[in-house]
Amino acid sequence: xxxxxxxxxxxxxxxxxxxxxxxxxxxxxxxxxxxxxxxxxxxxxxxxxxxxxxxxxxxxxxxxxxxxxxxxxxxxxxxxxxxxxxxxxxxxxxxxxxxxxxxxxxxxxxxxxxxxxxxxxxxxxxxxxxxxxxxxxxxxxxxxxxxxxxxxxxxxxxxxxxxxxxxxxxxxxxxxxxxxxxxxxxxxxxxxxxxxxxxxxxxxxxxxxxxxxxxxxxxxxxxxxxxxxxxxxxxxxxxxxxxxxxxxxxxxxxxxxxxxxxxxxxxxxxxxxxxxxxxxxxxxxxxxxxxxxxxxxxxxxxxxxxxxxxxxxxxxxxxxxxxxxxxxxxxxxxxxxxxxxxxxxxxxxxxxxxxxxxxxxxxxxxxxxxxxxxxxxxxxxxxxxxxxxxxxxxxxxxxxxx
DNA sequence: AACGCGTCGCTGAGGTAACG
DNA sequence: CGTTACCTCAGCGACGCGTT
Numbered sequence: 375x376x377x378x379x380x381x382x383x384x385x386x387x388x389x390x391x392x393x394x395x396x397x398x399x400x401x402x403x404x405x406x407x408x409x410x411x412x413x414x415x416x417x418x419x420x421x422x423x424x425x426x427x428x429x430x431x432x433x434x435x436x437x438x439x440x441x442x443x444x445x446x447x448x449x450x451x452x453x454x455x456x457x458x459x460x461x462x463x464x465x466x467x468x469x470x471x472x473x474x475x476x477x478x479x480x481x482x483x484x485x486x487x488x489x490x491x492x493x494x495x496x497x498x499x500x501x502x503x504x505x506x507x508x509x510x511x512x513x514x515x516x517x518x519x520x521x522x523x524x525x526x527x528x529x530x531x532x533x534x535x536x537x538x539x540x541x542x543x544x545x546x547x548x549x550x551x552x553x554x555x556x557x558x559x560x561x562x563x564x565x566x567x568x569x570x571x572x573x574x575x576x577x578x579x580x581x582x583x584x585x586x587x588x589x590x591x592x593x594x595x596x597x598x599x600x601x602x603x604x605x606x607x608x609x610x611x612x613x614x615x616x617x618x619x620x621x622x623x624x625x626x627x628x629x630x631x632x633x634x635x636x637x638x639x640x641x642x643x644x645x646x647x648x649x650x651x652x653x654x655x656x657x658x659x660x661x662x663x664x665x666x667x668x669x670x671x672x673x674x675x676x677x678x679x680x681x682x683x684x685x686x687x688x689x690x691x692x693x694x695x696x697x698x699x700x701x702x703x704x705x706x707x708x709x710x711x712x713x714x715x716x717x718x719x720x721x722x723x724x725x726x727x728x729x730x731x732x733x734x735x736x737x738x739x740x741x742x743x744x745x746x747x748x749x750x751x752x753x754x755x756x757x758x759x760x761x762x763x764x765x766x767x768x769x770x771x772x773x774x775x776x
Numbered sequence: 777a778a779c780g781c782g783t784c785g786c787t788g789a790g791g792t793a794a795c796g
Numbered sequence: 797c798g799t800t801a802c803c804t805c806a807g808c809g810a811c812g813c814g815t816t
Binding site: 512654 | 778779780781782788789790791792
């Protein structure tokens, strides 16, 4: 396989322009970069830029934009996106334009190679980091980076294969989104809007739906009960808001010892308990504690609800709770000037939950689980298509594809 | 004139203290 | 003890200036 230095395959890089506020020239920034090589046009700024510069630096379809400055410890600089747009666009100073020489290299092919360069961490060797911001040594990168270079026709084939693989994973992503929408609409289909309750279900307060009011409806320990000093290396887990956010129970930060745990036993969570985030941006996000979750207690920012599932099923509660209409009435009505907080307990205890017959709830629960199973399959499929894309990328990168 | 190089303010996230 | 509001931390994206 022939290899060529990147320098020989692109024109002299075109640096970006900041411009000044208030103009009408569209400028692409690193904000517009996605991690998939695609430009996100949803948030393009308009700037004032000298006409001569616009003419000399204007992007052309097939250009590759590379991120020179920015990044983070987890994400090296050197990300690339593909420009494929007829409009007048410039890019900003944190980026540079690499314009492929069309007679030597197929633009989309080069994009994928540079994309994998970043993906597999090679751009990391060309970083300059003193403090904070990270800069890409673009000249060195261009002079040193070797690109496997099959004939143009082969390059086109490779790009087409990667395009296909990319399409596949995008499809899987869409499928997952569809399943998510499906569970949301299922609740409305079966039970209607829980606030207006047009279907005239019986309603009950949360107090009537939990096992016993004293231990089943509990906010985490306040005041000095959970100070950093009492935390130990390992032991009983302190559940925090992030556990409730994405149903993610894999993270663990703080632990308490057995003595403390026994003191605070009233705040303990068991599998099937529901934990609800009580403040901040993620107010009201909730999760069902899974079987096998680590033993522990909730912190102050969480509310624990242990339902009597012969009356109300966990799944039903979760979806009732996440309905827009419920959230609007219950949370927004109580939102003051400060940061959002869970409304007063007395209001929560009064709030009417619709309570359809348990067999309908069971049906709902079963259907949700069926959809979740489908979604899990789609997620597996996504993982596979991601793997496929990456392995193809790797092969292309090594010059082994086609 | 263009390039390379650093840092700081904003804001999202979310845990924690003060207050009644 | 329950409610309300604040504080901290860290990620992230912006620009201007000295140097080539």
